[in-house]
Amino acid sequence: MHPLKKLLRYASTYKTDLRLATLYSILNKFFDVLPEVLIGVAVDIVVNGEKSFLAKRVLGSFGMTETWHQLVFLGVVNAFIWMGESWFEYLLSLKWRKLAQNLQHDLRLDTYDHVQKLEMAYFENQRTGNLMSVLNEDINQMERFLNGGANQIIQVICSSVMVSAVFFVLQPSLAIISLLPVPVILFGAFWFQKRLAPRYAEVREAAGDVSARLNNNLLGLATIKAFATEDFEKKHIAEASNTYRQANARAIAVSAAITPVIRMAILAGFTATLVYGGWLTLHDELAVGAYSVLVYLTQRLLWPMTGLAEVADMYQRSMSAIDRAMNLLDTPINIHYEGAHLPQATVRGDLRFEQVSFAYGEQTTLAHINLHIPAxxxxxxxxxxxxxKSTLVKLLLRFYTPQSGHILLDGQATDMLKLQDLRRVxxxxxxxxxxxxxxxxxxxxxxxxxxxxxxxxxxxxxxxxxxxxxxxxxxxxxxxxxxxxxxxxxxxxxxxxxxxxxxxxxxxxxxxxxxxxxxxxxxxxxxxxxxxxxxxxxxxxxxxxxxxxxxxxxxxxxxxxxxxxxxxxxxxxxxxxxxxxxxxxxxxx
Structure with missing residues (x-):
């Protein structure tokens, strides 16, 4: 399953907040696009006066056909638009950031709680620093994506749809030519994204290795000092950090190429609008105001797409981080927590091991242990x-599960008891x-x-x-x-x-x-x-x-x-x- 789908599934309790945040992003972009339309209307008013589109289609029935009245009306509408844009900018920022903080908090707690419930065998093949990297940096990366990246993606899509609609209303033939670069831009963004995915997966793994090495060395600092191995361990850190640097370099080599490629596509679209739209205007097939609107909208539509490089980069980093966090959260818990309630006051402490055998991998540690420990x-x-010796008590505490046999507490099999009750006694x-x-x-x-x-x-x-x-x-x-x-x-x-x-x-x-x-x-x-x-x-x-x-x-x-x-x-x-x-x-x- 794609990491984004995993995140949306996890965030199902925040569906309402997610929908509101998305709505605020759409409305903000709607009000953000309108000033360019007003520029075209203003040019049309100044050029055509009482014969303008606004006078004929909107204000004529109210007797407001004078140029000055039209401009005053336009000023009022402009103020309303800017206030609407600012208001929804505030709402979307508030909602997305709050959603990011809540999800970050929930995911970190849920993941930590899940890690606590995993059997001890899981940690034999894991490094503490790597787990720390997931619980800390990877979840923080998800928060950064929700803080800004999600809104950027939504607004790029919305601006594309809104501006395209205006183009087709004003001049369909020009719209087709001007919008031809958009599929190229989107295809290029996705093409680069696919190549960035494995590279950023390497980056996250390398970051985990650095964290694991640092964590291990800080815990063993006394031993490092005692053996005078500071330079030796510094080399190990340098190797891990260099691997991280090289992984980042491979990702940067791809991500840095996105913006130049998108700029070339933008150049083609903007040039088409500028030249072909001007030709249509000179031949009276396109009004001057409409031409102004289309030129400004082309800039508004295509130029923000240069931000796709940054968005794609942030998105792919976040997806790699989210994938690691979700995979950790999806790690199966192979130890049974539920069972019969065990009141501490009733426990005598009589223990029996019946034919208990256990092995770490293929190495047998206990073989057919039969033992009675009286209360x-x-x-x-x-x-x-x-x-x-220690394996016996780890089996009693159910840190591990024996491959065969049973452990009884006061005649009850410990694997049939509620795990937390067992450990509390x-x-x-x-x-x-x-x-x-x-x-x-x-x-x-x-x-x-x-x-x-x-x-x-x-x-x-x-x-x-x-x-x-x-x-x-x-x-x-x-x-x-x-x-x-x-x-x-x-x-x-x-x-x-x-x-x-x-x-x-x-x-x-x-x-x-x-x-x-x-x-x-x-x-x-x-x-x-x-x-x-x-x-x-x-x-x-x-x-x-x-x-x-x-x-x-x-x-x-x-x-x-x-x-x-x-x-x-x-x-x-x-x-x-x-x-x-x-x-x-x-x-x-």
Missing amino acids: GKTVAFVGSTGSG IGYVAQDSFLTDGTIADNIAYGLENISEQAIADAARAAEAMEFIQKLPLGFATRIGERGQKLSGGQRQRLALARAILKNPPILILDEATSAIDNETEAAIQRSLEVVSRNRTTIVIAHRLSTVRQADCIHVLESGSIVESGTHEQLLQLHGAYAALWRLQTGEK
Whole structure:
């Protein structure tokens, strides 16, 4: 489907505004064309006096045949026309701009909301910067088109129709000759447009690449500085920017040719009116006033068509941008959001994995997992990198869907539950938890409404975060910077834990939450866990075995399968994989 049709389908709720904006553009162009007609009438009055067309056909019945009266009447009509043109200019500008702002706002929100609902697998093949380019620059390009481009296209069409009608009324033979360039101009515009389409698609893709590269580098600035690779990364940015520049150059090479080609066609039409119309006037086959009207109207009709170059350029840029935004919005959501309601108060937290298998592409990560996690128990998963530990909790959170098997929560299949209800009963603390550029209090109460200061403080105290919070200049009101960059890794993890505690979920998951923190912070989080995990199903994924020693059950995963299960002491007595990991981490022989 053409991008414009996609946009019109999307903007169906704004049909009335779109129709009014179009009507205002048409009426504005109608009043805009009339002054040229008045020029011809004025010339006719001055030349023919009381025998003018206006005196004979319009004012004669009112006794206003004197030349002066005709000119006064013409002045009044002229004032009315200019006021009408100005009024509709104001209305069309107001309506188109408001429509552009509303559609920009709606499309950005709808697209962002749609992106949030896509399964995690979608983002494995996407770059954040490219998505940012669509959500920001592409949607802004659509707004720019609606702000001015749509009105220009409508008015070019209207002026062509209106001026052609006047031509055929006054002198049909001259009209045919003078308007012959119009089809050539329109054909040329469409011919260039077809060749611009793929070039501007390349431009938008290249712009997305630049945005992705910049976004990636800004997020990794500390690493770039640490490795002294500023010049290396500058070269990467230069390559991406140069690709964008070259894509633009290829588009410009075509778009720059539109205006000269259109000018040649305009020259032919204007010359025909000037010469042939003058010949007809000299031979009394065309009135002087009519000749004046046609000369002015030819200029009014054909000259604005030089703007077709700019309009075609803007149109094609916008269509490429709109196509990318609409394609993102049309990306199918392969995860089921609706299902049975799950009240948090009824959840016990009993979990079962029945023959669960999952693979990233062709790489098997979990193979026929059978597992029972009793309600209220603390269970840990350990194993080497890539053994499938984190994948288990991602399947539980339904970030991904298993290829086979089922996960049950209190006897109900999780894929049959309402997705948002399922996630609300799970507290999730990741290794690199997301923090907003807000205050300490904002981050602890993230996603929750009407939370008291006392509840926030209690959660911070339970996560053993009060000590460092009280040392901050504004305490809970201290802003922590983008992604919490003003805090240490351990402080960020304690805030993430406090957030999960405040949520008070029946199920708590810590996914490598202590792998990148110091021993003191690990001990603090361990003490917090001993408190918050009571009567709560707690899942801990860790590389550090010291973190999970007190778990009710520890499962060891290797190559997507559970190879050992038991308490810390029981696993040590097996002298298997867990015991080997323990000896490796403690330095025992």
